[in-house]
Amino acid sequence: MSRQRKHHPVGPLRGRSSASESPYRLPSFLAAEMLNVDLFKGGIGNRRGGSSALSMTFSSGGPFTGTISHLSAHLPTGVPSAGELWAVDDAATPIMGKLAGGTTWAPITLTDNWTSADVEHIDAVTFNGKRFFAGNTAQDRTHVSRDGSTLERMGQGAPAAAPTVANTGAGSYAATTRYYRQREAVLSGSTRLFVSEPSAVVSFTPSGAGAAARITKATAVEDSTHWILEGSADNETFYELATTANGTTTYDDSAAPSTYSSGTESYTAGDYSTWPSVKYLATDGNRLLGAGSWESGFTSRVWFSALLGASGVGNDERLPTDNYVDLNEQDGGVITGICKQSVYGYVWVFKRSQIWRLVSTGIATAPYRPICETREVGAISNKSIIVAEDSAGRPAIYFYSDKGPYRLGVNGVEYLGRDVQDLHDTFNKDASSVAVHGVYYREKHQVWWWIATGSANDPDQRIVFDTELGRVVDEDETRGGWVKHTGENCEARCSVMFASTVGASMSTAQKPYIGQTDAANRVWKCDTGTTDAGTTYRAYVQSLPFRFGNDVQKCQAFPPRIAALAGSTNVTVSYIRDEGDETRSGSVVSFTAVGSETLLRKLIEGLETADADSVAIRIGDASAQDATWTIEQAVIPYELREVAA
Numbered sequence: 001m002s003r004q005r006k007h008h009p010v011g012p013l014r015g016r017s018s019a020s021e022s023p024y025r026l027p028s029f030l031a032a033e034m035l036n037v038d039l040f041k042g043g044i045g046n047r048r049g050g051s052s053a054l055s056m057t058f059s060s061g062g063p064f065t066g067t068i069s070h071l072s073a074h075l076p077t078g079v080p081s082a083g084e085l086w087a088v089d090d091a092a093t094p095i096m097g098k099l100a101g102g103t104t105w106a107p108i109t110l111t112d113n114w115t116s117a118d119v120e121h122i123d124a125v126t127f128n129g130k131r132f133f134a135g136n137t138a139q140d141r142t143h144v145s146r147d148g149s150t151l152e153r154m155g156q157g158a159p160a161a162a163p164t165v166a167n168t169g170a171g172s173y174a175a176t177t178r179y180y181r182q183r184e185a186v187l188s189g190s191t192r193l194f195v196s197e198p199s200a201v202v203s204f205t206p207s208g209a210g211a212a213a214r215i216t217k218a219t220a221v222e223d224s225t226h227w228i229l230e231g232s233a234d235n236e237t238f239y240e241l242a243t244t245a246n247g248t249t250t251y252d253d254s255a256a257p258s259t260y261s262s263g264t265e266s267y268t269a270g271d272y273s274t275w276p277s278v279k280y281l282a283t284d285g286n287r288l289l290g291a292g293s294w295e296s297g298f299t300s301r302v303w304f305s306a307l308l309g310a311s312g313v314g315n316d317e318r319l320p321t322d323n324y325v326d327l328n329e330q331d332g333g334v335i336t337g338i339c340k341q342s343v344y345g346y347v348w349v350f351k352r353s354q355i356w357r358l359v360s361t362g363i364a365t366a367p368y369r370p371i372c373e374t375r376e377v378g379a380i381s382n383k384s385i386i387v388a389e390d391s392a393g394r395p396a397i398y399f400y401s402d403k404g405p406y407r408l409g410v411n412g413v414e415y416l417g418r419d420v421q422d423l424h425d426t427f428n429k430d431a432s433s434v435a436v437h438g439v440y441y442r443e444k445h446q447v448w449w450w451i452a453t454g455s456a457n458d459p460d461q462r463i464v465f466d467t468e469l470g471r472v473v474d475e476d477e478t479r480g481g482w483v484k485h486t487g488e489n490c491e492a493r494c495s496v497m498f499a500s501t502v503g504a505s506m507s508t509a510q511k512p513y514i515g516q517t518d519a520a521n522r523v524w525k526c527d528t529g530t531t532d533a534g535t536t537y538r539a540y541v542q543s544l545p546f547r548f549g550n551d552v553q554k555c556q557a558f559p560p561r562i563a564a565l566a567g568s569t570n571v572t573v574s575y576i577r578d579e580g581d582e583t584r585s586g587s588v589v590s591f592t593a594v595g596s597e598t599l600l601r602k603l604i605e606g607l608e609t610a611d612a613d614s615v616a617i618r619i620g621d622a623s624a625q626d627a628t629w630t631i632e633q634a635v636i637p638y639e640l641r642e643v644a645a
Contacts, residue, residue, distance in 0.1 A: 169211025540620025
């Protein structure tokens with residue numbers, strides 16, 4: 001039989017495949033494994049970046065003493081150079097800090113301490129220049145940082161009791177029954193910033209022998225600067241009688257109740273309710289939205305603020321009583337998350353096995369109409385919901401479900417997980433701390449999910465999806481784009497995108513940051529360097545097994561030729577014969593330019609295998625090491641041999 005040497009090119013490759021799938025069914029553009037590589041560069045793969053530790057020095061107080069369990073980024077002015085990084089640890093009394101305008105953290109003063117056992121579930125969003133936080137405390141309230149140094153309860157709490165009233169002076173003030181109540185207020189100069197709901201009402205009938213009714217304010221339950229006295233002749237319609245600084249605790253009313261109506265009518269009761277302790281926060285640009293609840297029991301409710309810019313005081317923080325939408329309580333599970341921003345004009349809300357969209361109605365009293373998008377799949381957690389792009393650059397929502405990773409976009413709901421099914425099979429969705437969280441690495445068009453596997457109660461692996469390489473094939477099935485990451489920068493309780501360069505002016509370019517779980521007080525920047533903060537890791541690409549003889553003839557593979565970017569170091573190339581029956585490795589090679597060339601090709605001399613039914617090639621690290629490489633292509637020379645037995 002004639003032995004004609006042929007050459008089989010390997011690459012470009014578009015991702016790994018699931019080990020649980022038959023290799024006979026796999027597309028040729030997939031690899032058997034891509035470990036600790038990314039697909040942003042290289043036709044075959046690029047060794048992933050490492051990580052470096054962020055300085056955790058505090059300006060005063062601090063430092064963090066527990067595991068960093070919450071990270072979020074805030075742009076108070078919308079300017080990236082003024083970005084802020086916020087963090088919370090899981091100490092017995094959790095510490096909250098902020099990194100802004102430099103490399104030193106500043107402590108945040110908390111009105112209410114976070115519940116340590118739940119800090120990993122804290123959620124945050126920026127709205128109207130403020131930073132809003134949802135999380136579990138001893139109070140049924142959502143919180144906000146208005147000044148960047150303190151965390152307060154949203155809105156203004158109402159007095160716990162009605163004011164008290166007594167006769168004062170001597171005279172003939174008419175014995176006409178009237179009704180009083182008070183509100184708490186925060187003023188800047190004469191401008192009202194926040195107003196509370198009214199207190200309970202007190203009824204009072206003067207003696208007829210006094211000069212006035214003296215009203216003494218009730219004790220405020222929260223910080224305020226002023227109190228507003230309201231009066232009514234019929235206990236139905238109230239009018240403002242006086243706005244008084246808190247230093248003055250009484251007001252003498254000598255007006256006839258029939259004249260109250262000449263003043264300003266009071267705010268409608270119910271329009272200035274405070275927010276309950278919601279679990280998740282979002283914004284559609286004009287309103288703040290909150291979903292789920294730590295305290296109230298409304299686990300399928302979405303609340304929304306007053307419209308920004310509409311009439312009223314403190315609209316971004318007040319919650320009119322009827323401003324909510326219920327999404328079928330107890331149907332499809334509780335709300336598990338809400339998309340941080342509107343996509344395609346809708347607010348998207350997730351349950352464990354449902355997805356809802358809130359459609360704008362244009363009706364002021366009922367601005368959202370809920371529509372169930374699907375009852376087949378939902379999101380496991382809020383931190384797994386990521387706004388990114390699809391392969392065409394269109395907006396899309398990525399989320400992790402009980403069934404694995406999905407995407408919601410112009411093509412509806414799409415399953416993405418066939419190529420990582422083997423990894424999802426090890427997913428610990430019942431992790432006691434965090435099962436999954438993720439970010440969109442925009443500069444590399446990659447979605448990163450950290451997932452807990454096996455018995456781990458925090459994520460210990462990362463799966464990365466390249467949104468440009470994952471494409472629809474075979475009608476509605478998406479294949480390609482996936483790689484697997486392991487190592488210490490995959491051991492993370494939380495993640496966020498933040499400035500690549502931290503300093504007085506934060507860089508526009510961003511990197512993923514994590515709360516690393518191997519020790520307390522660790523925030524690491526990812527995709528930098530070639531080790532995980534000094535710890536080496538192994539990376540490689542292993543191709544599918546090539547059956548050059550179509551399971552009829554055996555083959556012999558000869559030394560392959562590897563094309564790599566100049567500067568690639570410590571690359572080991574191996575042949576794997578017959579699905580792991582034998583592995584042979586060539587010498588370690590580096591691709592050092594001798595001139596100005598950027599791409600080099602090397603023959604891996606001495607590497608070959610014979611009498612094979614199949615041959616796979618593995619390129620990368622032989623073991624954990626400090627190295628860098630970008631592999632563009634491999635070519636396997638082979639000859640067919642005798643007919644297989």
